Ligand code: B12
């Protein structure tokens with residue numbers, strides 16, 4: 280049911296000559312009876328009017344992903360859910376359609392669709408349907424998929440709620456824009472007059488492309504919390520309550536995970552931004568500066584999801600989770616232990632090798648870290664230096680020693696290695712793979728995805744055989760965008776085999 284924010288009854292002055300006293304009754308429904316006001320008005324009144332200030336309905340969309348391969352490595356639309364938390368706190372009515380949902384029972388009945396599967400700790404594969412490749416990707420032999428629900432289910436879900444006043448669509452990888460386009464096309468078919476606002480990572484990194492190609496009416500780049508309230512006020516005429524606003528003025532918002540159809544795990548951020556400035560990374564462009572939450576407040580949030588939805592698996596999305604550990608992550612983990620929260624933690628985004636001291640590793644192990652991914656980048660000293668020199672010589676061996684001494688098994692430790700950087704040869708990657716395996720950990724190739732606006736972008740454009748600037752599809756890591764003569768897809772396959780061997 281739609282709850283009006285302000286409920287007002289006015290009595291219209293129909294008989295101007297009457298002497299009956301007139302009243303206006305007004306209540307702010309969220310503040311309850313205390314706010315009831317009876318106002319005596321001058322004019323005589325007879326007819327009753329209900330003037331309801333309708334709280335706007337906002338529809339949130341996590342769009343499809345079109346790609347060669349995608350794994351559900353604790354992948355949730357965290358940014359969109361954070362905005363959901365903010366908007367709800369301001370009284371907006373929210374609904375979310377998650378195109379990557381795996382729980383809709385109708386999906387099991389769909390023919391021609393590969394089933395979603397679940398692996399450990401809530402991760403796994405999404406439902407997927409093979410679709411024709413977009414023109415620029417036709418040259419690649421691999422099959423291309425739409426990951427997520429069917430368009431029919433999407434339409435059905437759109438039709439279930441009230442017509443929204445505004446639709447907010449998120450976006451992630453720059454080369455996933457076809458899924459965004461498709462979602463917006465179907466939204467426009469169903470709600471032609473409803474404004475669609477696009478934000479998120481693609482909208483931020485490829486703003487002009489998004490403005491010309493996404494089909495959205497408004498592109499809002501950057502952290503959405505900065506401007507979304509003003510834009511919604513403009514689009515809906517709904518002015519948010521200043522009292523509610525002041526209580527919610529936080530840099531990092533609590534995500535509204537309960538909007539998702541079903542929760543298997545949650546992801547969280549204890550910080551935003553990153554103090555490092557690696558030349559291949561977009562962190563700085565997405566969030567300038569580095570801010571942290573109070574670690575105890577983070578634990579409150581984790582406890583909330585654990586108690587309410589029995590959530591056990593938690594993935595940290597932080598860019599620099601372990602930095603200054605004594606004041607942050609160790610405080611957080613100690614609190615988790617004090618409250619005896621039976622949580623299982625994961626770091627799909629990779630943690631800094633140099634931060635893995637004995638004390639930190641012990642804290643991670645004792646508090647329930649089940650998988651740890653490290654960002655090693657490369658063992659080549661010169662390239663390591665060019666990439667910012669975060670991993671000092673010997674640091675990786677020391678980190679591995681601390682992790683194993685703390686109790687981690689080799690199978691729990693994954694190591695990201697950058698692969699396909701401009702002018703990188705495959706021997707360098709092979710050497711890094713061997714080194715990781717010699718230490719008993721599992722190497723994971725992070726194929727380089729060139730990102731506009733990053734320091735490495737110009738060099739990437741020079742080296743790449745693809746038109747990176749005009750076609751974000753070519754940022755796809757799977758095609759090895761900065762391949763060279765001696766390092767193409769064949770060599771990439773060999774390296775993948777080497778990782779598995
Ligand atoms: C978590 C993460 C992942 C997760 C999955 C995330 C997901 N949801 O699918 C995992 C670990 C699986 C992953 C994988 C990869 N990732 Co990643 N990932 C991230 C990371 C660290 C965080 C994203 C995030 O959720 N941030 C937190 C939220 C709060 O921020 P946000 O989404 O930006 O939301 C805010 C704003 O954008 C905005 N907003 C969001 N939605 C909306 C909507 C509206 C309407 C509005 C107004 C605003 C708005 O407001 C939000 C709140 O401030 C980013 C780096 C980063 N710092 O963002 C890289 C990043 C997105 N990943 C990147 C890369 C390169 C990859 C890989 C290719 C790495 C590799 N080589 O293997 C793979 C992809 C492989 C594949 N095919 O799946 C790149 C992007 C590349 C690109 N071309 O777009 C990034 C930017 C990192 C980098 N190198 O710079 N990744």
Ligand code: SF4
Pocket residue numbers: 553554555556557560561562563598599
């Ligand atoms: S690669 Fe990691 S350490 Fe470097 S800037 Fe990006 S998030 Fe920070």
